[in-house]
Amino acid sequence: MRRFSKSGTANPTTAELLRVVVVEDSPTHMEMYARQISETPGFVVIAQLTNPLDVEPWMKSHAADLPHVVILDYYFPAYDITGVQLARTLRRSHPKLPLLLLTSVKDLNVVSEFMAAARGAGRGFLLKGSDDKDDFTQYIRSVSAQNLVVGRSVHELYERYRGFESLPNEDKAIVRFVAEGLTYDRIGKKLKEQAIVPFELAERTVQARIKRITDALGIPEFNADGDALDRKVGLVTAYKDLGIGGVVSAQAQPS
Numbered sequence: 704m705r706r707f708s709k710s711g712t713a714n715p716t717t718a719e720l721l722r723v724v725v726v727e728d729s730p731t732h733m734e735m736y737a738r739q740i741s742e743t744p745g746f747v748v749i750a751q752l753t754n755p756l757d758v759e760p761w762m763k764s765h766a767a768d769l770p771h772v773v774i775l776d777y778y779f780p781a782y783d784i785t786g787v788q789l790a791r792t793l794r795r796s797h798p799k800l801p802l803l804l805l806t807s808v809k810d811l812n813v814v815s816e817f818m819a820a821a822r823g824a825g826r827g828f829l830l831k832g833s834d835d836k837d838d839f840t841q842y843i844r845s846v847s848a849q850n851l852v853v854g855r856s857v858h859e860l861y862e863r864y865r866g867f868e869s870l871p872n873e874d875k876a877i878v879r880f881v882a883e884g885l886t887y888d889r890i891g892k893k894l895k896e897q898a899i900v901p902f903e904l905a906e907r908t909v910q911a912r913i914k915r916i917t918d919a920l921g922i923p924e925f926n927a928d929g930d931a932l933d934r935k936v937g938l939v940t941a942y943k944d945l946g947i948g949g950v951v952s953a954q955a956q957p958s
Contacts, residue, residue, distance in 0.1 A: 720747040721847055724761070724770040726789070727805075728753050728779050732831070736774065736805075736839075743840040755779050755789050762797065769800070771847040772825070777806030777813065787813065791820040801825030801846045805835060811860055814853070827852030863941055866920045873899050874916050881913065881935055882942040913938060 723740050725748060727733040737748045749770060752758055762769065773793065777786035786804050793800055802821045806813065807830065814828050827846040829835055834842065834854025845852045853861075867878065876899050880890045891904035904912070913934055917924070922937040 721745055721772070721844060722747055722749045722768070722770045723843060724748070724750040724752065724758075724773045726752045726755055726758055726774065726786075727776045728755070728781065729776070732776070732805075736835070739835075739839055740843070746840060746843070755782055755784050755786075758789060759792065759796065762793070769797070772801045772803055772843050774803045774805060774843070777804055777808055777817075787816045787820050790817055790826075794821055794823060799824045799849075801827075801849060803827040803829065803843060803846045803852070805829050805831055807831040809856075809860060811864055814857060814860070818851070825849040825851070827854075828857055829854040830856040863920050867942075870916065870919065874912060874919075877909065877912055878916060878938060878942055882939050 723746060725733060725736050725740070727736060730753075733751055733753065737751055740746045740748050749768070750761060750765075752761060755776075758773070775786040775789055779785065786806065790802050790804065793802060801824055804817045804821075804827070806828075809830060817828055818826060825846040825848065827842055827850075829839075829842060829852075833856040838854075842852050842854065867875065870878070873894060876894060876897070877890060880893055885893065887906040887909040890909050891906060894900045895903040917934045917938055920938075920941055922934065922941055923932060924934070926932055
């Protein structure tokens with residue numbers, strides 16, 4: 704029997720709603736996502752799983768009422784599995800199941816690994832704290848329609864990576880040396896030692912090169928309050944975020 708709202712409009716049944724399963728070990732994030740999804744018309748959260756090892760058994764026991772989208776966390780510190788590995792397992796057992804990965808790990812290597820693991824059906828990658836805000840349910844709906852989706856923050860990472868790849872070789876070397884923690888003076892000397900440039904660069908020249916590089920990569924010079932930012936710190940953060948050379952971001956505890 705159909706239920707009706709006070710206005711006389713028929714309330715949708717679960718079968719008519721976009722069904723979502725959330726796999727997230729953080730109670731705070733789980734509550735936030737479940738509330739955000741459930742409060743959006745047309746959506747319903749049919750399962751909240753804090754243990755990633757429960758996903759496959761749950762899917763088997765609900766084979767007649769599978770979700771339209773499964774949202775996966777990336778980092779599960781209490782379990783020997785990542786969201787990418789779980790995506791790979793789910794893709795084998797459910798080839799057309801749309802998957803959406805959420806993480807605070809800003810590393811294009813992780814993005815690439817997930818997109819490869821989830822290939823063959825709708826898939827999306829969002830960064831926590833930015834892409835999981837206002838447009839969150841729109842991303843979910845798009846993934847459910849078998850689209851490939853990446854959040855705005857991930858697009859920015861890709862744009863920065865393309866900017867890095869377009870840099871001259873000596874500028875790429877400067878970025879790597881900055882990430883290694885070398886001083887301006889040592890960078891100037893090492894460029895000469897490795898025959899990247901024909902002569903040592905003065906500290907002032909290295910500083911000017913770093914300014915040019917950060918401008919090219921779109922790294923801000925000032926924060927929202929108008930305070931000057933350390934360009935070297937910004938460059939190191941950008942380098943690690945891109946996962947260049949296998950370096951994984953250590954800005955924050957992954958989740």
